[in-house]
Amino acid sequence: MINIGMPSQSNTPSHDVADAPIGVFDSGIGGLTVVEALRRVLPLERILYIGDTARVPYGGKSAETVIRYSREISEHLIGEGAKLIVVACNTASALAVSILAPMIDVPLIGVLEPGASAAVKATKNKRIGVIGTKATIGSFAYEKAIRTLDSEITVSSAACPLLVPLIEEGLYEDDVTSVILRRYLEPMLANGIDTLVLGCTHYPLLKRTIQLICGPEVTLVDSAENCALAVRELLASQTHHRDIPRSIHLDTPRLDIVLTDSSEGFLRVAEKSLDLTIDSLSFRQIGK
Amino acid sequence: MINIGMPSQSNTPSHDVADAPIGVFDSGIGGLTVVEALRRVLPLERILYIGDTARVPYGGKSAETVIRYSREISEHLIGEGAKLIVVACNTASALAVSILAPMIDVPLIGVLEPGASAAVKATKNKRIGVIGTKATIGSFAYEKAIRTLDSEITVSSAACPLLVPLIEEGLYEDDVTSVILRRYLEPMLANGIDTLVLGCTHYPLLKRTIQLICGPEVTLVDSAENCALAVRELLASQTHHRDIPRSIHLDTPRLDIVLTDSSEGFLRVAEKSLDLTIDSLSFRQIGK
Structure with missing residues (x-):
């Protein structure tokens, strides 16, 4: 079941960092394979996914442009309270992670x-x-x-x-x-x-x-699989992960998705090929 | 021969409207087929082409996004002195021309x-x-x-x-x-x-x-062919075209190209498949 609207993970001050979402982004739908792996490996985490469908694909574009897009989206995820950012896109991982990591305040994990x-x-x-x-x-x-x-x-x-x-x-x-x-x-x-x-x-x-x-x-x-394991390892080392039973939490794990443009193919892959449950889907313009 | 640098069609006040460039845009390389047709039909015109290679392709994106991109590029072309804008992209022609035409000051011709x-x-x-x-x-x-x-x-x-x-x-x-x-x-x-x-x-x-x-x-x-003929017809009706011998003009016809991201495929198509001579090629960020 998908609710079209604003994501609800407003990250209110009453939540501790374990409750903050894992931010995940990709140029489009591909990163959902990473979300699916994260869901299996870290079933209790909240995930906020951004798919840059207005500018997809990244794979044929220059390093400068891919770095700019990745920076804009990372800043947006941090603004939404992400405790960690997963660059679920190999192109952005290859071109942008080493440059962006020292510039932002939360850990950045690529798939590469x-x-x-x-x-x-x-x-x-x-x-x-x-x-x-x-x-x-x-x-x-x-x-x-x-x-x-x-x-x-x-x-x-x-x-x-x-x-x-x-x-x-x-x-x-x-x-x-x-x-x-x-x-x-x-x-x-x-x-x-x-x-x-x-x-x-x-x-x-x-x-x-x-x-x-x-x-x-x-x-x-x-x-995807190996990236999810690396995320679990990092969270464990930082004790930011939800390792306590789910019933203690007020919130259930969520998957909120923000796309920069509507995308029919996106939902088809999410629902049919990966069997992901999406709690909210919204559209937002990100970047300049 | 391609010179990488800023396009030189600065459209100084000493030029009359016939000297102003025809602005042409597409999401990427496809619009070059229209440029090639324009070159054949209107050999004396200056052409300023924008390829939105940072956000290519448009064909799978929503109407709202395609209209936004088309408006940003049209405004940029008008800022560069274009006397007429050719929307050399079927997707933008189908989704944006009827909405943008009443909003801008120069004629807008699509391929559709x-x-x-x-x-x-x-x-x-x-x-x-x-x-x-x-x-x-x-x-x-x-x-x-x-x-x-x-x-x-x-x-x-x-x-x-x-x-x-x-x-x-x-x-x-x-x-x-x-x-x-x-x-x-x-x-x-x-x-x-x-x-x-x-x-x-x-x-x-x-x-x-x-x-x-x-x-x-x-x-x-x-x-492409039919769009070029429609442009010639429109310019003839407005007496804005270069129908006087080329020798009278101080400027030679030019093709200046601006891309929003570097694109290897773009140049391959321009040079090998279409045999176009490009006078200048530059890169600029357009739009928000």
Whole structure:
């Protein structure tokens, strides 16, 4: 059930920091895969999600523009009382997190470092593949993060600009998607990778098809899952998480969503593909 | 040869209105097909083009957002001295032209009316097909424009959200593009259309493949071409066009381009697919 209106997490002074929401943002719908993972890993947390659907996608845009958009949204989330911000977008994680983190007052967690770290743990033959948007792959951020952890690892990467549009059309198991995926993946498979990082929050929706093409011997690393675990670890270290029984809290866990433009595809993915319950959905203009 | 810098059409008072530039805008690169048509039809005009690459694409966004973006860019073009604004984007033409036209001081010409009018002239069996973005098709603007001209015409339409990403990847003659195009076009062809409106300024780049699928008996109506003819007609009626020999003018015709974000694909299309000479290219933040 979705209520269209203003999000109600006004973060009144009577709440302590554990009650403050986790702020999550993405250029659009992809970050919902991170919300779904957060929901599983931290079932009691309140989540405030911003999808920048008025300016989606980020993946083909410049670093300067992606940093500007990410800063505007982070400031908005802090204004809404977020205790921590999850950059649930690989492009923004690759281009903006290291620049924004020192500028803002709450911890900022991207999807990139947790994904890179999980891939390094998973690989046995030290050959990792990474797929992502043009901006993510062009930044070499995964290569840098992986090789900082283990300089002996060889990284093959491929920008996959058509996957997001195909996913947004719901063509998860379509022949066309398979043909396009094969083109992107075959050079990496020829390099003998045993681990593939799904370096875009949209891609977990294609996991089945990607696993079929790669074969069972390739481990797929889902950045959503690993990011959620990193968030839990950080909150535990800060004792800001809801580790006490739910019944003690006056508020139930909530998922409030703010979009910068209406988006039909957004709701379809949220409800059908990810089975998320949305407590409120509202539209707001963010940024200059 | 491209000079990166500020556009030089400062429109100093010594220039008369004939010297003022034609302002053209699109969400991104698609409007260059209109610039190419304007260049052929009005070779002496100065053109100032704005591509809103920081917020591209418009085709999946709401009317409210597309109107806001179009207003911000139109105001910017008027500030630059544009004597006329060409909305070289079907989505913005469908959603914003009728609302913005009464609000601004210079004539505003979209691509939609000229395309609809050319299709009505071209059809013999009174069955017209229209392809476009989700926003364009969802607005029913082509249907309305065509049936206002001739209420006996049957219009079949299809939203084709994957074509712009495929074109922006340069896959003009790729098998995948053909498969996707067939899915979009076959229901319309089954309806017996003899005329197909390419209702998105990107689509002329797929003309060859579309004509192959439709067969020679279907007339393709290119909105770029017809829009350029409508601009010439309007300028002639206002005697604002450069109908005197070029040698009399101090300035040579120019094409100045402003993008709201850097865009590699933009230049590839401008230079390779359309063979346009760009006199200056600059980047500016437009809008709030």
